[in-house]
Amino acid sequence: xxxxxxxxxxxxxxxxxxxxxxxxxxxLLEEISGMICQKEHCxxxxxxxxxxxxxxxxxxxxxxxxxxxxxxIVQGDRLMLV
Numbered sequence: 001x002x003x004x005x006x007x008x009x010x011x012x013x014x015x016x017x018x019x020x021x022x023x024x025x026x027x028l029l030e031e032i033s034g035m036i037c038q039k040e041h042c043x044x045x046x047x048x049x050x051x052x053x054x055x056x057x058x059x060x061x062x063x064x065x066x067x068x069x070x071x072x073i074v075q076g077d078r079l080m081l082v
Contacts, residue, residue: 004073006032007056007080011040021073025053026064032081054080 002021007014015036019028029051037044053062055071056078062071073079 002068002073002075002077004068004076005078006053007078008036009080009082011036013040015039019068021068024065024067025062028068029053029064029081036081052082054082056080 001018003016003018005014006017015032017032017035019031026048029048032053033044033048033051036042049064053064054060055062055073058071060071062068062073062079
């Protein structure tokens with residue numbers, strides 16, 4: 001598990017998440033979006049498959065079929081959910 005900051009431009013908020021770096025990003029997107037919607041009392045419009053997780057440190061879009069460890073995402077890294 002690693003602690004990362006996830007910035008969500010649509011909400012203009014940054015959230016701290018403990019994520020399993022060995023789980024596919026696709027599953028993490030479901031978890032992240034669910035937790036944010038629960039916290040912000042919102043519903044998700046659209047499909048999770050349309051969401052992207054971006055490494056702000058590496059300036060690249062992360063493939064949802066891979067894991068955070070594949071991209072060498074570590075404790076304290078900053079990600080963006082779009």
